[in-house]
Amino acid sequence: METLLLSIKDVEEALAMEEVIHAVEEGYIAYHEGKVQQPEIVSIEMPQNNGETDIKSCYNQLNERISVKIASGFYDNGKKNDLPTMIGTILLFDGKSGAPLCVMDGSLITGIRTGAAGAISSKLLARKNSKTVAVFGTGGQARMQIYGLCQVMDIEEVRVYGEHRNGLLKYKEDVEANTKVNVILCETPEMAMQDADIAISTTPSKKYFIERSWVRPGLHIVAVGADMAGKNEWDPKIFQGSKIVNDSIAQCVSRGETRNAIVAGVIRENDIYAEIGELLAGEKPLRVSEDEITIFDTTGMGIQDNVTAMIVYEAAKKRGLGSYFEFI
């Protein structure tokens, strides 16, 4: 049988943020409805090489596909070789026969499906007239969050904070070229938070640098960076009294920003308001006042990879992208 192979360029050609947002919404609902098997994330750590590899797998009853994503972060790449820091590979298998249907680059998919997640949360939870967004970090995910958000809201200003001047300049250039927003470079995290309606954190920080006193009423927070125990971007006290939504409660309490608030004793697991699939299914009220602080904590789910890889696979077949190889 033939297995489809898709390079990063093929994937880029086949992907559209708008479709991904829609697919991820459906995936979140399927997960909430118990139609998804999503085993625990496998993590391998190689500190001697400043690297880590995660494996996220998923079986989606709705499309009857198994997805397996092997995603690595090797933080000396680029310096000691010419490889990107983040490398990912996604495999799709037929859930009726185990046949390997597709092997594709997974780097872009991780970026875009995470951007889609943030956008979905803002559509549901941010104030409707949100215009100003604080962004922490200047990497790929800091871009994707804005590309996603611009699909669902009329954003006018992005206030970005990052540690490196060159990164900030390049970020401004890219985001302004790809969207209609005006990007303001901020010298401190506090400056970025000024007038923010939505605040998105995408850094690998291990110690929080966003203070509670900078959070104004009505803010919607998208906490992306903390995706494993030991990472922390937000003062845990911000969780107190906020409406906390998780992509997966199981994952966020064990490896997300929510974990930090629980470990700090600020909240208990019971204080988490909902999983995002419950909100999408219309089972609980969304934001109930203009002053409420809402937090979406996302650690990234196999179901997001599953539905996004399926979009890519179907589009690539339709358009004749990629190559074929007979493994069996």
Next chain:
Amino acid sequence: METLLLSIKDVEEALAMEEVIHAVEEGYIAYHEGKVQQPEIVSIEMPQNNGETDIKSCYNQLNERISVKIASGFYDNGKKNDLPTMIGTILLFDGKSGAPLCVMDGSLITGIRTGAAGAISSKLLARKNSKTVAVFGTGGQARMQIYGLCQVMDIEEVRVYGEHRNGLLKYKEDVEANTKVNVILCETPEMAMQDADIAISTTPSKKYFIERSWVRPGLHIVAVGADMAGKNEWDPKIFQGSKIVNDSIAQCVSRGETRNAIVAGVIRENDIYAEIGELLAGEKPLRVSEDEITIFDTTGMGIQDNVTAMIVYEAAKKRGLGSYFEFI
């Protein structure tokens, strides 16, 4: 960068049982010495399609490679399509950069590395003059166990029991064509056990069918079939007083034949004598008498896939097998 792609035919060409036995021995020792990260096995079950998928991952410090094997068993394959029941895919990544080095068929590798495991255990634990082997099951693994064993001992007779007459006849034909052994077809499990020096079980049985009263002093047992909770081939009472060796104690007590003996209350985890890596490292005595009953319980480890896939990868590069594809 280029990723090597290897089909099942390429893998077959690159593999030699003798080398695999040697590599698996080194892998077991590396695991015992703490040089291997082997996360928990991920299992996805699709009972509505009579199928299951396991993911075994491993990082081996010695070769600095990450291996990920996605192996499926869909038991209606062949009837409702023309695919094999067992399908596997193995990926190798560079543990220094996360780069995807190779995607290869993994079906043959699972078979051969498991055959190698059984052979290694017999070399260590069976009586030196073992000539007669009882085999339960007539599938690929029942063949591989004998192909492995014949590399390390002078076996004269295989007494095979299986449920289907055609399977038995085909087994005899294949094994006699590929080895010097004489294959005797047995109508009952008890007949297969007569005069056996070594007994190897490779069935998917969920209820034991090999009785304690058939086990004679000095037997070496290789328990392969039971690799997840709910599978059982041997009367748990056989474990009482036997020298029990596991590939991985963690895995065997949670999903191997050893688990059944613990659940039945016949032994406690403390009664397990050793992991096979300890024996290979020379840290504990092997068989101490001609009458001792020894049991090797193997559930299959990521490190076996890792070292076997590396042999294939290196041999394929040397011989120019396979194709290349640029994912990134």
